Amino acid sequence: MDYRKPxxxxxxxxxxxxxxxxxxxWEKTVLARPDIRRVLEIGCGNGWNMSRFAQNGRVAxxxxxxxxxxxxxxTHGPALLADGLRLPFxxxxxxxxxxxxxxxxxxxxxxxxAEVRRCLRPGGVLFLVETVEDNPIIHWGRxxxxxxxxxxxxxxxxxxxxxxxxxDSGFRVQRAGQYSVLFWLWEIMPDQFPPLEKLxxxxxxxxxxxxxxxxxxxxxxxxVAEKESFGR
Ligand SMILES: C[S@@+](CC[C@H](N)C(=O)[O-])C[C@H]1O[C@@H](n2cnc3c(N)ncnc32)[C@H](O)[C@@H]1O
Numbered sequence: 001m002d003y004r005k006p007x008x009x010x011x012x013x014x015x016x017x018x019x020x021x022x023x024x025x026w027e028k029t030v031l032a033r034p035d036i037r038r039v040l041e042i043g044c045g046n047g048w049n050m051s052r053f054a055q056n057g058r059v060a061x062x063x064x065x066x067x068x069x070x071x072x073x074x075t076h077g078p079a080l081l082a083d084g085l086r087l088p089f090x091x092x093x094x095x096x097x098x099x100x101x102x103x104x105x106x107x108x109x110x111x112x113x114a115e116v117r118r119c120l121r122p123g124g125v126l127f128l129v130e131t132v133e134d135n136p137i138i139h140w141g142r143x144x145x146x147x148x149x150x151x152x153x154x155x156x157x158x159x160x161x162x163x164x165x166x167x168d169s170g171f172r173v174q175r176a177g178q179y180s181v182l183f184w185l186w187e188i189m190p191d192q193f194p195p196l197e198k199l200x201x202x203x204x205x206x207x208x209x210x211x212x213x214x215x216x217x218x219x220x221x222x223x224v225a226e227k228e229s230f231g232r
Contacts, residue, residue, distance in 0.1 A: 047073030
């Protein structure tokens, strides 16, 4: 894929993708809220999420620890070279912090969640998308190869365990779901060989059928959580 171009559904991404990615509906709902203006993505990678936020009318800051990724993300919006464990933002200064497939690399999850909590205003939203090891292929694959694109994987989450950790870190979980029994495998392949994306509409019904029977083996989950105002 050419990550300098924005991710546009109906162009480089099949709209069918979003029939099996339930977090996308909640992402649009959150981004449409008038009180959500100051948005940060931690671990923005190539910036494709930022390009999607822009299509929903929100300019997001991105940050990442890898200079080449920050440079790519800058083609989609303001991106900084910075560490998610030390956010360069003032307390209570952000409305939404988005973290997709980053916490399993970050090393100190409690500290990362504490930083998110510090920077969100009371009532601000943490939008988390993560890979979970409830899926046996992910679990055993990571035992064999605990790395992704050269980055160490160091947090073996389960869906239930992650939801508890987020709640224990001072957030009220409002929406949560598990998905992607085998679709995670499909998501990777068109990245390597873009013409495969044309086959996505045929893969979607297979994933739907699997989710009906073995949703709890889903490899991905999302959590939409609000910063608790009191008690910490
Ligand atoms: C699997 S990629 C996900 C990229 C993007 N969020 C997405 O979903 O396409 C994980 C990203 O997290 C970044 N990352 C890892 N540790 C980080 C940290 N401590 N602070 C900020 N970014 C970090 C990596 O450099 C990488 O770009």
